């Protein structure tokens with residue numbers, strides 16, 4: 107039996123895992139072990155730091171509930187969610203399809219249904235905003251009966267999931283496009299917000315001297331039969347954090363600047379944004395472009 111040293115330990119682990127039946131799992135785990143060991147060697151990880159990391163991950167798990175996903179938040183703040191989004195877009199986004207953005211930890215399935223142009227603000231109040239446009243396919247034709255799911259903060263910067271009673275839904279809903287692919291959402295101006303800072307991820311962000319804010323945005327999830335699901339968001343260009351999003355979600359093509367008097371707006375007196383979403387045909391191998399999930403579904407798995 108050969109004694110292990112700080113380099114041969116890596117090959118020993120990989121050799122023992124070589125019986126892994128699933129080829130993708132084998133590739134992913136081998137690479138994970140190589141990088142994890144490489145990282146530990148590079149920083150000369152000490153026992154104290156190792157234990158701190160175990161404590162941090164333990165608290166991260168303990169902070170997760172059906173309404174809060176601290177591990178997704180960790181992935182987001184480390185830029186991993188955006189990296190997965192970018193790689194998935196590169197592999198699967200076609201032509202001029204709209205860029206993806208983070209799903210984030212505040213998405214919920216089964217939000218209320220609204221008719222074209224209705225307001226998603228049931229209880230929240232604040233300055234109004236209209237987002238309207240079309241869902242278009244790769245030929246520039248309107249996609250009829252596409253589902254347009256919208257969720258955002260209220261005008262104070264909070265999601266309904268952060269309220270005392272998170273079972274009450276507000277500032278989210280589902281719309282359907284008409285025969286020409288048109289959609290229209292009446293809402294309130296979202297406010298930029300701090301990601302949840304009262305848990306282990308917030309403590310990490312604070313220790314790193316980061317501000318912990320996201321610029322104001324409206325999440326959109328667009329789905330239509332035969333098309334690749336589009337998870338994206340529109341970002342308000344005048345937000346002070348537009349260039350320093352703590353979760354790296356902003357791209358130039360998703361930045362909008364609402365104005366009054368926008369032609370075609372259902373109510374041009376209300377600041378409006380016209381934005382057409384471009385969806386790509388669904389490829390046979392395509393699974394999902396979602397980097398995230400409803401937290402209650404992850405907790406239930």
Ligand code: BEZ
Nearest residue numbers: 182208210211212301353
């Ligand atoms: C969000 O946009 O809802 C979000 C994304 C990542 C972390 C926190 C919030």
Ligand code: FE
Nearest residue numbers: 210212323325
């Ligand atoms: Fe958000």
